[in-house]
Amino acid sequence: MITPQDVDFYNENGYLLVKGVFNKQEIEEMRAAVDKIVDRAARSNMDQNHQWQGDFLPPEELKKLVLKGFHDVQYHDAAFMRAMVHPNMTAVLSQLIGPNVQLHHSKMLVKPPENGAAFPMHQDQPYFPHENHTMLAASVHMDDADIENGCLHVIPGSHKQGPLQHVGRHYLNAKEYPVSEGTPCIAEAGDVLFFNYLTIHGSPANKSERTRRNVLYQYRSATDFPTNREHINWGSGIMVCGENPNFSKARPEFNLV
Ligand SMILES: O=C(O)CCC(=O)C(=O)O
Secondary structure, three states, X not given: OOOHHHHHHHHHHOEEEEXXXXXXXXXXXXXXXXXXXXXXXXHOOOOOEOOOOOOOOOHHHHOOOEOEEEEOHHHOOHHHHHHHOOHHXXXXXXXXOOOOEEEEEEEEEEEOOOOXXXXXXXXXXXXXXXXXXXXXXXXXXXXXXXXXXXXXXXXXXXXXXXXXXXXXXXXXOOOOOOHHHOEEOOEOOXXXXXXXXXXXXXXXXXXXXXXXXXXXXXXXXXXXXXXXXXXXXXXXXXXXXXXXXXXXXXXXXXXXX
């Protein structure tokens, strides 16, 4: 699915946009799954706004922004389980991470038209630090994404700076790191943007009349271990390709209650 030059690009820049990982039918299935999850969440009174805080807008403006976000989507619809281990997905993961790859967690992000929330620039590393920094996000586009509907922006090569100090662990100072100075990753439905958890990224608000729906999977090498236990999701540690070389560490690190 990708070439050695693509792998070099990822290592150098900390991100890689791969075109056409999912076909139209697979994307239609995922869109239908998103609609049904949003509907079930609303009927269960669990449809909260997940818009991020930040210092890029006054607090009263921030409150107007909306983001529908749900974690662990593979537990809500099998379409997301299939996408998580899709042969095109694992073909890329095994090139970028190595032969043995695990899921860390998944989430779905729906930025509605006109007021879809922005993500201030940040690294994902402070949320779930790992020893060897193999963790990457694979953001699956269910809609075409451009600057108007709030596509992802990255700072190429920023992963090489290592972990940075964040405001309250969440985001970088918006004056120092405006989203508009990142490289916009313009994508079509079916494309996947892979980016390392140290790569600085964010996205502007959705000002368009179009929804922007993405599902984001975080993956890591099976031999890259967390340095704290603060962010453990259902499904952390599921093998998506290869084998787990550590028999004694194959069980998830949480107790079922
Ligand atoms: O998809 C986006 O717009 C940004 C998502 C993001 O930055 C994150 O979940 O950490």
